[in-house]
Amino acid sequence: MDLFGWYKGTLANALAGILLRRFMPLYWRAVHALIWVALILGIIHGNLIGTDLKNPGVFILFNALAVVSVGAFIAKRLKQKSGTPLISQGKKGTIP
Numbered sequence: 001m002d003l004f005g006w007y008k009g010t011l012a013n014a015l016a017g018i019l020l021r022r023f024m025p026l027y028w029r030a031v032h033a034l035i036w037v038a039l040i041l042g043i044i045h046g047n048l049i050g051t052d053l054k055n056p057g058v059f060i061l062f063n064a065l066a067v068v069s070v071g072a073f074i075a076k077r078l079k080q081k082s083g084t085p086l087i088s089q090g091k092k093g094t095i096p
Contacts, residue, residue: 039069
């Protein structure tokens with residue numbers, strides 16, 4: 001595995017994120033929204049083609065993380081739609 005190539009790719013992604021957010025904020029939001037599309041395609045790809053998923057432990061971990069990610073996305077959308085917080089905010093110093 002070429003670690004230098006991995007670092008270059010990570011650096012390029014970070015730089016692209018900084019430039020998009022700073023100089024093109026309207027495009028940043030659209031590009032950022034595409035992460036969810038990439039996640040779903042990655043889950044499908046991993047389950048259909050991924051050779052590492054033949055290991056039951058990796059299979060369970062991969063799909064559990066996928067379920068948590070999709071659940072977080074749905075919870076966020078429901079929160080935005082209802083306008084109420086997902087977690088009760090009690091008074092300071094108290095447990096809700």
